[in-house]
Amino acid sequence: xxxxxxxxxxxxxxxxxxxxxxxxxxxxxxxxxxxxxxxxxxxxxxxxxxxxxxxxxxxxxxxxxxxxxxxxxxxxxxxxxxxxxxxxxxxxxxxxxxxxxxxxxxxxxxxxxxxxxxxxxxxxxxxxxxxxxxxxxxxxxxxxxxxxxxxxxxxxxxxxxxxxxxxxxxxxxxxxxxxxxxxxxxxxxxxxxxxxxxxxxxxxxxxxxxxxxxxxxxxxxxxxxxxxxxxxxxxxxxxxxxxxxxxxxxxxxxxxxxxxxxxxxxx
Ligand code: HEM
Numbered sequence: 001x002x003x004x005x006x007x008x009x010x011x012x013x014x015x016x017x018x019x020x021x022x023x024x025x026x027x028x029x030x031x032x033x034x035x036x037x038x039x040x041x042x043x044x045x046x047x048x049x050x051x052x053x054x055x056x057x058x059x060x061x062x063x064x065x066x067x068x069x070x071x072x073x074x075x076x077x078x079x080x081x082x083x084x085x086x087x088x089x090x091x092x093x094x095x096x097x098x099x100x101x102x103x104x105x106x107x108x109x110x111x112x113x114x115x116x117x118x119x120x121x122x123x124x125x126x127x128x129x130x131x132x133x134x135x136x137x138x139x140x141x142x143x144x145x146x147x148x149x150x151x152x153x154x155x156x157x158x159x160x161x162x163x164x165x166x167x168x169x170x171x172x173x174x175x176x177x178x179x180x181x182x183x184x185x186x187x188x189x190x191x192x193x194x195x196x197x198x199x200x201x202x203x204x205x206x207x208x209x210x211x212x213x214x215x216x217x218x219x220x221x222x223x224x225x226x227x228x229x230x231x232x233x234x235x236x237x238x239x240x241x242x243x244x245x246x247x248x249x250x251x252x253x254x255x256x257x258x259x260x261x262x263x264x265x266x267x
Contacts, residue, residue, distance in 0.1 A: 012054040033057070062245075064207050068214040070246045071197075075121030075219050077237055077253050080228060089114050090260070093224035099261045103224040108216050114223065118215050119188060122197035188212065225266075226257035 019033050026034060036053045079086040092113045097103050108115070188208065190200030198205035205211060222228070230237065231254050240250035259266065 008058060009054065012057055013050075015057070016050060016053065060207065063205070064211065064214075066246050066248070067205075068211055068218070070248045071118070071121055071211075071215050072218045072222075073249055073253050075117060075215070076222065076228070076255065077239065077249065078121065079117070079223075080230060080253075080255065081237055081239075085117060086223065086228065089117055089220075089223045090227075093220065097224055099265065101265050102261070103217075103220050105213065105217055108213065108220065111216070111220060114216060114220050118212065118219060119195070121219075122188065122195075122215070222257075225259065225261055227260050228255045228257055230254070231256055 015033070016037070019037060023034060030038070033053070036048060036056070039048050040050075040053075041047050079089070092111055093103060093107075096110045097107050188195060188197050190196055190198065190204045198208040198211065234254070237253075238249075238251040241247050242250040
């Protein structure tokens with residue numbers, strides 16, 4: 001951890017220095033780091049130090065990258081096992097975006113089926129991406145819960161209908177999550193306890209909206225822009241899990257992609 005810290009700190013120090021040097025280029029369009037640096041000494045005398053800023057950036061890297069990437073990877077794996085879902089998501093993207101341009105973030109609100117698939121992936125019974133929640137709490141509180149105390153919630157988080165989960169073996173099957181329950185849609189904001197990919201309560205993921213957009217945008221772009229298939233000779237997907245801060249695939253997914261849009265769209 002010490003050696004990683006030294007490397008990470010050097011990278012962040014360089015990032016702050018480069019930001020300071022190129023501030024003028026972003027005049028009128030300050031970004032997140034500019035805003036933090038502007039407030040290094042606030043009006044009420046409180047200070048945000050460089051160390052605070054570096055800690056915040058490193059928090060965002062740690063909390064925001066693996067979680068989103070892992071969710072997309074599981075969603076792709078499940079869609080490869082259920083090609084009908086991939087086809088339907090592609091048909092929706094074609095209807096909304098067409099084949100002559102790339103999918104953009106502004107298209108996402110119109111892609112209801114894709115959104116449901118992403119919810120399905122985040123709640124997939126066999127590989128929820130949220131164990132970080134319980135582990136981090138334990139660490140921050142100075143006490144790691146006994147594994148026995150952790151496992152029941154970890155097993156059942158993201159499950160709507162018991163151990164078989166929302167979609168049985170096809171974890172991303174989105175239909176159940178689109179169904180209305182007690183007049184409300186299942187939402188991932190910590191209100192439906194069967195579905196809390198971002199945690200719930202006061203420590204709920206502070207990047208949940210960004211996280212949802214990351215996942216929908218990454219998956220949507222891949223669904224829309226390419227046809228996917230497993231490499232030759234690989235018929236079965238290895239769905240083994242690797243437990244870490246998130247639950248990732250033990251064997252990274254390998255997919256062959258074929259463009260499906262008009263050539264001009266990729267330029
Ligand atoms: C699909 C993507 C994501 C998932 C599944 C996810 C999940 C979670 C979970 C389960 C927690 C713990 C909540 C709790 O303790 O109850 C958490 C915390 C956190 N997440 Fe995310 N997250 C995602 C994306 C992001 C992104 C993109 C960012 C920032 C850019 C982010 C920033 C954070 C931060 C800063 C915390 C700590 C909040 C605190 O303890 O006050 N997350 N996330």
